[in-house]
Amino acid sequence: MYDSFYGFKENPFNLTPDPQFIYLGENHREALAQLVYGVREKKGFIVLTGEVGTGKTTIIRCFLQTLNGNNNTRAAFLFNPKLSVNDFIQYILRDLGLTIQGTTKGDYLYTLYEYLINAYQNEEKVVLIVDEAQGLNPALLEEIRLLSNLETSKSKLIQIVLVGQPELNKTLSQMNFRQIRQRINLRHHLQPLSEKETGEYIRKRLKIAGRKQPLFTDKAVKEVYRKTKGIPRLINVLCDNSLLTGYALDKKIINEKIVKAAAKDLKLGKKPPASWKWIIPGILIIVGFISFFFIQGEIGPFLTLLQSLKEIIPSGIQNFFK
Numbered sequence: 001m002y003d004s005f006y007g008f009k010e011n012p013f014n015l016t017p018d019p020q021f022i023y024l025g026e027n028h029r030e031a032l033a034q035l036v037y038g039v040r041e042k043k044g045f046i047v048l049t050g051e052v053g054t055g056k057t058t059i060i061r062c063f064l065q066t067l068n069g070n071n072n073t074r075a076a077f078l079f080n081p082k083l084s085v086n087d088f089i090q091y092i093l094r095d096l097g098l099t100i101q102g103t104t105k106g107d108y109l110y111t112l113y114e115y116l117i118n119a120y121q122n123e124e125k126v127v128l129i130v131d132e133a134q135g136l137n138p139a140l141l142e143e144i145r146l147l148s149n150l151e152t153s154k155s156k157l158i159q160i161v162l163v164g165q166p167e168l169n170k171t172l173s174q175m176n177f178r179q180i181r182q183r184i185n186l187r188h189h190l191q192p193l194s195e196k197e198t199g200e201y202i203r204k205r206l207k208i209a210g211r212k213q214p215l216f217t218d219k220a221v222k223e224v225y226r227k228t229k230g231i232p233r234l235i236n237v238l239c240d241n242s243l244l245t246g247y248a249l250d251k252k253i254i255n256e257k258i259v260k261a262a263a264k265d266l267k268l269g270k271k272p273p274a275s276w277k278w279i280i281p282g283i284l285i286i287v288g289f290i291s292f293f294f295i296q297g298e299i300g301p302f303l304t305l306l307q308s309l310k311e312i313i314p315s316g317i318q319n320f321f322k
């Protein structure tokens with residue numbers, strides 16, 4: 001809509017993980033390097049976590065692109081792990097370009113094993129990447145663990161990368177997954193971009209989209225960082241909306257006021273509804289109680305009430321009563 005107004009060839013803040021627009025901040029670069037290292041050195045299990053929208057899938061796509069230029073690594077990429085065990089193994093076979101033979105799980109596993117042994121003999125590496133792994137059900141997770149058991153006396157036959165939101169760590173820390181936990185050789189937690197990186201990210205996207213002159217003022221970039229905390233998906237949403245607002249107001253340059261207005265429309269950077277509205281009535285009720293006991297001259301029940309509160313309230317407040 002605003003493309004020609006701002007001199008873009010294409011939309012700079014699309015929400016698709018387009019490798020053309022990739023920006024690698026320090027932490028993203030490290031994540032990518034760990035993936036490359038882990039697969040090259042056959043590290044077995046690798047886990048990549050990160051908050052929603054920090055760029056995990058984008059990094060994986062970038063990693064797959066790196067692999068494409070590399071003849072000795074084959075990859076299966078599972079982007080939706082809500083599958084039954086059988087569907088899961090069939091999916092891997094298909095993604096590796098294998099013809100499915102037989103109808104039982106044993107048949108599928110045999111085909112996979114043969115393929116892996118073949119790859120090993122040809123000095124090829126095979127990697128399985130499971131995105132959205134926080135949604136894996138325990139049966140599938142167990143199946144993945146069993147796949148990681150496929151090995152020769154010298155080396156793992158398949159490297160496995162689990163990618164997911166921080167809940168994945170919670171799942172893996174459960175007692176029944178301790179065998180997987182022991183097999184994880186590399187872990188990386190993707191961080192949001194820093195303020196400086198947020199500026200570079202925005203400028204890079206604008207430049208690739210065809211904008212030659214600066215568009216967001218420094219203060220506007222600062223505001224984008226403040227509202228998004230450096231999370232790339234939110235940066236895209238906020239910048240896109242700021243451009244729309246700027247276009248509607250006929251502004252050739254995006255300043256912090258425009259960003260603030262766009263963030264307000266998007267309800268970005270707003271704290272969750274405060275519990276203040278409960279705190280004031282709560283205080284009033286307590287004060288009411290205390291006054292009631294004092295007016296009645298009955299200090300005994302009041303002390304009993306304090307005693308029972310002591311057991312449920314944090315120690316900091318307890319010290320206050322001492």
Ligand SMILES: Nc1ncnc2c1ncn2[C@@H]1O[C@H](COP(=O)(O)OP(=O)(O)OP(=O)(O)O)[C@@H](O)[C@H]1O
Nearest residue numbers: 015016017022023052053054055056057058232233
């Ligand atoms: N390093 C990056 N370079 C360029 N754009 C990025 C980068 N990381 C993220 N983005 C942008 O942010 C959007 C969200 O990123 P992505 O889908 O990779 O996040 P995610 O961590 O996988 O999120 P979710 O937890 O929802 O799966 C992408 O579509 C892309 O537009």
Ligand SMILES: [Mg+2]
Nearest residue numbers: 056057131132
């Ligand atoms: Mg993702």
